[in-house]
Amino acid sequence: MVNRYLNRALLAGAVLSMLALAPAWAGSKILATSAATQIEGAAGGGLVPWAVIGGYGSEGEWGGAASLTRVGLPDFQLGTAAVHAGVNNRVEFSFAQQTLQVDNLASVLGSPLDGVIEQHVYGAKARLWGDLIYEPWPQISLGAQHKVNLNPAAGTVLGANSDSGTDWYLSASKLYLHALFERNVLLNGTFRYTDANETGFLGFGAEGESDPQFMVEASAGLFLNANWALGVEYRQKPDRLNLGESDWRDAFVAWFPSKRVTVVGAYTDLGKVALWDDQTGWYLSVQINN
């Protein structure tokens, strides 16, 4: 397990330093309009993927981002190392390695289960039409997240019937200039079609019920100025395993000191996760952009 974390830290460190040492070139998008990285690796808020294409690349350009995210909860540690790249402000590709460390999984389930559940998320997103800022209607994007759970035992024990699945989502995002208290406001709505249990950490589908369901997700952010934003997010989740799986929510502060760096801190409420109630805690994500 030590090796796994070491490998991940080395990989993330290598990617971050490559980006940080890259020539001082930045894409043309307006500061902060690259968004941050959501937990599954797509450009978005903390929990919700947005219609925004990741990176600062505008038309005729590309842009990339690498990030490390940590969510500290009473009975879990959720970590994500993610990279995504946007091309031509049209398509985005992403990869995320997620780990959910369960502090006392083996003692509860009484079986030789690994205390860490690892999941890989391969993502793609395409902007269908619209523009985040300049056109009257929102920017609309269609995305997919293919997830492979490398430690499916816990999900299987609890009734999941697959160790991989694909979420599809349709997002609409719009930045309204001079909208509230003379500040700019970002609104995002996402419909997700998913059969994941706890976003896939507890596998996919359920015995006797394998059709995916539509879930609603939403984000709202207020830009205090060009560098700071406050916001909230909501992510509805299914409850296929009949464990009382909770919807997720967070309140975040995002800091965009330059096009090179994005930092997001949040207070998250993940409710009941698997057998553990009241999973609220802190979220921190640090992102480097090329």
Add this chain to the structure above:
Amino acid sequence: MRLMTSIVLVALVAACSTKPTQPTLYERLGEQDGITTIVDNLLYELGGNDTLLPFFAKTDIGRFREKLIEQLCQVSDGPCEYTGDSMAQVHAGMGLNDSHFNALVTDLVAAMDEADVATGAQNDLLSRLVPMYDEVMNPDAYLEPGTASQAP
């Protein structure tokens, strides 16, 4: 009692009539001097912008400066009338894409920052300029054939 009521009423009416009117955006940008500073800062930014500078190779900078000051003055509810060409005429044939538009917005924000324009006033001005996006990016849709300005 009646006197009391009258006094209160008079006081209320007086309070309403002397309530300061909301400053216009033109005033918040610093009127003519402030807008001139913003435009001069913008020209300085454009001078260092390798993406945008080539588009100004044949531009009469003096005229560009004068017309832009006029335009920002009018857009911000100032006492001016923009007398330049339409956005479609000015940008026809340039082959602009979003990266150019974003670069200009970034330079304008930097110009306003340099001029100490408050965030709210910056957002207000941007929100009034953004509706021009479509005409700037798709000028042909707004032009009768053969009406593009030959000497911008």
